[in-house]
Amino acid sequence: MTKEPSVKNEKEGLSRRQFLKNSGLVAGGVVGGSLFGGLLTKQFQKQPVVNNQKETANLQEARMFFSRKEDFEILSAATERIFPKNDNGPGAIELAVPFFIDKQLAGSWGINAKEYMKGPFIQTQQVQGNQDKQGPNTETQLPTPTARYQTRLNRGEIFILGLRKLDSVSQEKFGMKFVEAKGDQQDEVLHMFEENKVSLKGVDAKTFFSLLLQSTLEGAYADPLYGGNKDMMGWKMKEYPGPRMGYLGQIEEKEFIVMNQESLKDYQVHG
Amino acid sequence: MAEKLKKVDVVVVGTGWAGGIVSAELAKAGYKVVALERGGDRTREDYTGVKDELRFTDRYEMMQNLAPETITSRNTLEEIALPVRTRSEMMAGTNLGGGGVHWAGATYRFMPYDFEIYSKTVERYGKKKIPEGMTIQDWGITYQEFEKYYDRFEKTAGISGERDPFGEERSSDYPTPPMKESPAITLFKKASKELGYHPYQVPSGNLSEGYENPDGETINQCMFCSYCTQYGCDFGAKSDPMVTVIPTAKKTGNFEVRTESYVRRVLYEGGKAKGVMYVDTNTGIEYEQPADVVVLAAFSLTNNRLLMLSNIGRAYNPKTRKGVIGRNFNGQFNITFLGARGFFNDKKFNLYMGAGALGGALSDFAGDNFDHTNLDFINGGGIELRQYGDAAIASNHVPKGTPRWGAEFKEKSIFYTNRNLVVWYTPAIMPWWHNYLDLDPTYTDEFNDPLLRVTNKYTDQDRNIAKFGIEKTKGIVEQMGADIIDEDEVPQEFDHIYQGGHYAGGVVMGADPETSAVNNYLQMWDVENLFVVGGSAFPHFGGHHPTATIGALAYRASEGIEKYLKEGGQLVEEKRKSFQA
Numbered sequence: 053m054t055k056e057p058s059v060k061n062e063k064e065g066l067s068r069r070q071f072l073k074n075s076g077l078v079a080g081g082v083v084g085g086s087l088f089g090g091l092l093t094k095q096f097q098k099q100p101v102v103n104n105q106k107e108t109a110n111l112q113e114a115r116m117f118f119s120r121k122e123d124f125e126i127l128s129a130a131t132e133r134i135f136p137k138n139d140n141g142p143g144a145i146e147l148a149v150p151f152f153i154d155k156q157l158a159g160s161w162g163i164n165a166k167e168y169m170k171g172p173f174i175q176t177q178q179v180q181g182n183q184d185k186q187g188p189n190t191e192t193q194l195p196t197p198t199a200r201y202q203t204r205l206n207r208g209e210i211f212i213l214g215l216r217k218l219d220s221v222s223q224e225k226f227g228m229k230f231v232e233a234k235g236d237q238q239d240e241v242l243h244m245f246e247e248n249k250v251s252l253k254g255v256d257a258k259t260f261f262s263l264l265l266q267s268t269l270e271g272a273y274a275d276p277l278y279g280g281n282k283d284m285m286g287w288k289m290k291e292y293p294g295p296r297m298g299y300l301g302q303i304e305e306k307e308f309i310v311m312n313q314e315s316l317k318d319y320q321v322h323g
Numbered sequence: 324m325a326e327k328l329k330k331v332d333v334v335v336v337g338t339g340w341a342g343g344i345v346s347a348e349l350a351k352a353g354y355k356v357v358a359l360e361r362g363g364d365r366t367r368e369d370y371t372g373v374k375d376e377l378r379f380t381d382r383y384e385m386m387q388n389l390a391p392e393t394i395t396s397r398n399t400l401e402e403i404a405l406p407v408r409t410r411s412e413m414m415a416g417t418n419l420g421g422g423g424v425h426w427a428g429a430t431y432r433f434m435p436y437d438f439e440i441y442s443k444t445v446e447r448y449g450k451k452k453i454p455e456g457m458t459i460q461d462w463g464i465t466y467q468e469f470e471k472y473y474d475r476f477e478k479t480a481g482i483s484g485e486r487d488p489f490g491e492e493r494s495s496d497y498p499t500p501p502m503k504e505s506p507a508i509t510l511f512k513k514a515s516k517e518l519g520y521h522p523y524q525v526p527s528g529n530l531s532e533g534y535e536n537p538d539g540e541t542i543n544q545c546m547f548c549s550y551c552t553q554y555g556c557d558f559g560a561k562s563d564p565m566v567t568v569i570p571t572a573k574k575t576g577n578f579e580v581r582t583e584s585y586v587r588r589v590l591y592e593g594g595k596a597k598g599v600m601y602v603d604t605n606t607g608i609e610y611e612q613p614a615d616v617v618v619l620a621a622f623s624l625t626n627n628r629l630l631m632l633s634n635i636g637r638a639y640n641p642k643t644r645k646g647v648i649g650r651n652f653n654g655q656f657n658i659t660f661l662g663a664r665g666f667f668n669d670k671k672f673n674l675y676m677g678a679g680a681l682g683g684a685l686s687d688f689a690g691d692n693f694d695h696t697n698l699d700f701i702n703g704g705g706i707e708l709r710q711y712g713d714a715a716i717a718s719n720h721v722p723k724g725t726p727r728w729g730a731e732f733k734e735k736s737i738f739y740t741n742r743n744l745v746v747w748y749t750p751a752i753m754p755w756w757h758n759y760l761d762l763d764p765t766y767t768d769e770f771n772d773p774l775l776r777v778t779n780k781y782t783d784q785d786r787n788i789a790k791f792g793i794e795k796t797k798g799i800v801e802q803m804g805a806d807i808i809d810e811d812e813v814p815q816e817f818d819h820i821y822q823g824g825h826y827a828g829g830v831v832m833g834a835d836p837e838t839s840a841v842n843n844y845l846q847m848w849d850v851e852n853l854f855v856v857g858g859s860a861f862p863h864f865g866g867h868h869p870t871a872t873i874g875a876l877a878y879r880a881s882e883g884i885e886k887y888l889k890e891g892g893q894l895v896e897e898k899r900k901s902f903q904a
């Protein structure tokens with residue numbers, strides 16, 4: 053399905069002329085000297101980015117958040133089941149998704165820096181308080197139609213708790229560590245979390261699973277500056293070009309236009 | 324003790340469209356204006372070269388920081404409200420320019436029907452059409468009287484558009500021509516026409532060409548760069564307060580804006596507002612800013628909360644259904660923007676290109692444009708196909724029945740990345756006696772002031788209008804030739820996710836002080852030098868995006884404030900009993 057970068061790239065040249073012509077009407081006084089100016093002159097002079105086939109050493113692929121290697125390995129195995137390598141292309145591990153998640157958890161998202169974290173945490177307490185065989189379960193919570201984020205734990209803490217529970221559930225069910233279990237066994241464990249059939253202390257298993265799912269996809273497709281989407285391979289699979297100045301000349305185009313991938317680094321360097 | 328500052332003519336809380344317009348108009352008229360903004364200072368450079376999906380779309384870079392303050396939410400009076408804790412559940416703007424900087428730019432007017440909804444509904448269908456408990460009312464001003472303010476806003480913002488064939492009367496055409504049409508929009512319009520509907524191009528605040536507005540501000544031409552909704556514009560091509568009204572206000576020399584200034588109270592004494600109390604969030608120092616006129620333009624949520632924290636106005640009590648502050652909370656989220664998504668097996672669209680307000684729309688099922696005699700709801704909404712331009716994380720749509728993860732998900736999500744289109748309905752939201760705002764009894768902000776509490780549940784009106792919209796949009800997607808069509812499901816109850824920034828009401832306008840907090844200049848009935856500007860004034864939510872109406876109301880309010888500064892007193896004579904419950 054993925055096509056080679058096609059002749060359609062020529063259209064960028066066309067767009068540039070049009071862009072200059074149109075924006076020249078007004079742009080002068082408003083944007084002078086900004087990155088915009090640099091882009092105008094440089095964006096189309098350089099060659100398309102050609103990715104080196106050789107594996108380039110990536111010094112950022114080290115753990116920043118997870119102290120225990122074992123936790124990180126469970127994370128890697130779980131993300132690979134969520135986003136596996138197949139005919140479409142690389143899976144989560146090859147895309148460096150686990151390193152992406154590790155970095156995210158070490159930062160403001162992982163510590164819930166911009167979320168409201170004041171108590172009381174009524175929902176969790178009620179559920180944990182009268183915990184029955186089913187454990188904390190959105191169905192037994194206050195009558196709200198969705199699981200809401202109502203836990204004292206931040207995302208980093210939820211990941212540690214959840215990953216270790218993946219392992220213990222796997223041990224219980226299959227007598228094996230999560231990373232040693234077979235693919236479909238790992239899936240079975242993950243489904244139990246997704247369906248909230250596992251009980252974690254202080255948070256729903258489902259909440260953990262949602263975070264895991266969300267961050268795995270983010271790691272596959274976010275700008276490579278965050279450490280995932282390695283070599284923009286996620287974007288290549290999707291024929292997503294990456295950030296561009298604009299598509300004034302192409303927006304009306306009827307055919308699908310395939311472009312080479314460019315990252316935010318490419319975009320910013322011209323400033 | 325708060326440090327007392329020098330008195331000014333007007334103090335404005337908030338620097339979004341509402342606060343920006345009022346500031347510009349009064350500063351132009353020669354009054355000394357100070358605007359206070361809780362968020363940070365921003366310039367165009369903050370949004371240049373930062374096209375980063377994770378940061379803006381997934382981590383909500385431009386949205387309110389919830390650590391110091393959020394809202395709580397519940398469905399019914401009997402429940403304990405819980406805080407809305409994460410930014411994925413709460414979208415409200417902050418920083419200089421407010422939500423106007425990250426908005427998409429779809430710039431619709433509300434309809435003549437909306438402004439006189441009570442009278443017009445009774446006139447056409449009789450009183451029985453309005454169910455018990457639905458608290459609709461006329462707005463205290465007609466569309467015809469209000470039209471010139473829409474025109475003002477559209478000219479300030481340079482809106483690109485064409486006349487809606489079903490459209491309301493306009494005193495002039497849009498200041499700039501409609502946006503270019505992408506093949507997805509062409510397909511939508513063709514299918515709509517085949518079904519006998521009347522499509523047109525979405526009126527857009529992303530401009531089709533460079534434009535100089537009446538204040539002499541320049542807005543550039545949109546590049547369809549796609550990093551638009553939830554982002555600031557890279558090119559000064561999106562109409563926002565930063566490229567229009569804020570520089571206009573600054574040029575006068577009469578305007579000062581103080582960022583990182585969190586307003587906590589309106590100072591109120593002897594029936595008049597004396598100014599506001601705020602905290603410099605860098606130093607923690609408290610200030611009193613005295614002023615002749617106080618303008619709250621801090622978005623509907625804060626507008627309500629500041630009145631409540633300051634004990635101003637008669638609080639709404641849902642049990643007695645009396646009082647006004649907090650009454651008629653309404654908004655478009657969750658049960659609105661439902662529709663149908665089509666998946667195309669042999670068609671690909673350049674969906675990574677786009678602009679916030681790039682799209683096709685139709686008004687055949689908006690307002691009272693269609694007969695409701697045999698329908699189980701009133702009002703209506705727009706139908707839209709928007710091409711925002713999706714980056715790679717947002718474009719993971721798969722047909723229903725596909726697993727949410729694993730190999731099959733991966734394959735289908737990649738295959739359909741550029742092969743799916745969604746058409747949705749933007750229905751009006753009616754107010755009910757049980758949907759309202761007050762202060763939460765438990766949860767507090769960083770200064771230990773109570774949070775605002777939202778009580779909001781759905782009714783049959785909401786579910787029926789949503790169902791109707793899904794049917795209509797499905798018909799269009801079918802006609803567009805989609806191979807797989809997935810209809811949205813109608814949620815049974817509100818899920819407490821405040822998405823999209825369309826929350827309104829609580830300080831509503833009208834002609835009768837029994838059922839409105841402000842008059843048609845947004846001047847408070849109870850406090851003549853206090854003006855409350857924004858969506859907080861909507862008695863109900865019209866079936867379109869709100870910001871043109873907020874902008875127009877801000878122009879109307881500016882006129883009122885100027886009048887008040889010259890003449891003083893109540894600007895409008897009250898009319899009791901415009902509304903029967």
Ligand SMILES: Cc1cc2nc3c(=O)[nH]c(=O)nc-3n(C[C@H](O)[C@H](O)[C@H](O)COP(=O)(O)OP(=O)(O)OC[C@H]3O[C@@H](n4cnc5c(N)ncnc54)[C@H](O)[C@@H]3O)c2cc1C
Binds near residue numbers: 341
């Ligand atoms: C993603 C998104 C897309 C949108 N797209 C559209 C669209 O296409 N069309 C449309 O019509 N509408 C759209 N909207 C809605 C639009 O953004 C709002 O209607 C509009 O911005 C409201 O303007 P305002 O001036 O009333 O409030 P705001 O722009 O929110 O401004 C209020 C300001 O007050 C400040 N403030 C709040 N509390 C305090 C306090 N206590 N002290 C000091 N300052 C305070 C805030 O920080 C903010 O800057 C969108 C919203 C979102 C979230």
Ligand code: SF4
Binds near residue numbers: 530544557559678
């Ligand atoms: S799509 Fe247009 S208006 Fe939106 S950010 Fe890009 S250039 Fe600006």
